[in-house]
Amino acid sequence: MMDFIEAKKTVIQKKCKIFGEIISNDDVILYGEVKGDINCENDVIVGGVIVGNVEANELHVYGSKENFGKEGSVFGDVHINSCVTNGKIKGDCFIKEDMLVGHDATVIGEINAGNIDIKKGAIIRGNINTNR
Amino acid sequence: MTGSVISSGKVVGKMTAANVTLLEAKHQGDISCSGELSLEYESSVLIGNVTADSCVIKGKVKGNIEVTEKCSLGEHAVVLGDIQAGSIEIEAGAVLKGQLVITKDAVIE
Numbered sequence: 001m002m003d004f005i006e007a008k009k010t011v012i013q014k015k016c017k018i019f020g021e022i023i024s025n026d027d028v029i030l031y032g033e034v035k036g037d038i039n040c041e042n043d044v045i046v047g048g049v050i051v052g053n054v055e056a057n058e059l060h061v062y063g064s065k066e067n068f069g070k071e072g073s074v075f076g077d078v079h080i081n082s083c084v085t086n087g088k089i090k091g092d093c094f095i096k097e098d099m100l101v102g103h104d105a106t107v108i109g110e111i112n113a114g115n116i117d118i119k120k121g122a123i124i125r126g127n128i129n130t131n132r
Numbered sequence: 133m134t135g136s137v138i139s140s141g142k143v144v145g146k147m148t149a150a151n152v153t154l155l156e157a158k159h160q161g162d163i164s165c166s167g168e169l170s171l172e173y174e175s176s177v178l179i180g181n182v183t184a185d186s187c188v189i190k191g192k193v194k195g196n197i198e199v200t201e202k203c204s205l206g207e208h209a210v211v212l213g214d215i216q217a218g219s220i221e222i223e224a225g226a227v228l229k230g231q232l233v234i235t236k237d238a239v240i241e
Binding site: 032074101105110113114115116118119121122123124125126127128129130131 | 134135136137138139140141142143144145146147148149150155156157161
């Protein structure tokens with residue numbers, strides 16, 4: 001517990017549900033469920049479910065292999081600097097730099113990013129644009 | 133426009149980028165790029181029209197290809213659709229079903 005406080009990370013554990021907006025300066029690690037927007041100046045790591053828009057520096061959505069069988073999912077638009085996803089994103093992605101769509105990822109929605117790398121096995125339904 | 137897309141996945145949708153590389157990808161939708169499009173492997177599949185500066189095709193394309201500069205088809209390439217290009221290179225073994233229009237200015241006297 002102290003480790004998290006020292007590292008200035010916000011951890012939302014499994015079976016914890018939050019209804020409302022989250023505004024944070026430091027990393028948010030989410031294994032639970034959030035219904036509401038997330039506005040974070042640092043990284044957001046998702047092993048749970050977000051229903052809402054995400055604004056952050058870096059977004060990492062876990063796949064089921066990385067997260068003990070449960071994939072992370074984001075239902076909402078995503079405005080971030082860079083993104084690594086192995087989970088599910090349903091919504092439009094606006095990414096300033098690079099996006100990595102991993103082996104187990106599913107993206108349903110538009111992708112706007114600097115460079116996009118789509119790995120084998122990934123599924124994308126939506127238009128893809130590079131914006132620089 | 134800069135920014136590249138490297139794809140090995142399954143994509144349904146339009147794609148706009150500077151350079152596009154399809155590795156073992158299956159892409160369904162039009163691709164427009166300001167640079168080069170390349171289908172690197174025999175197993176790369178593209179269903180949709182292409183507009184690009186140049187393209188290297190070693191995989192399968194179903195759709196029309198419109199290229200301002202060079203279009204090259206590898207020996208395992210399969211293209212079902214028309215090709216309009218500045219110049220073209222076709223290796224022996226490539227399959228092409230469609231019209232071929234090479235648009236470099238020519239003068240017939």
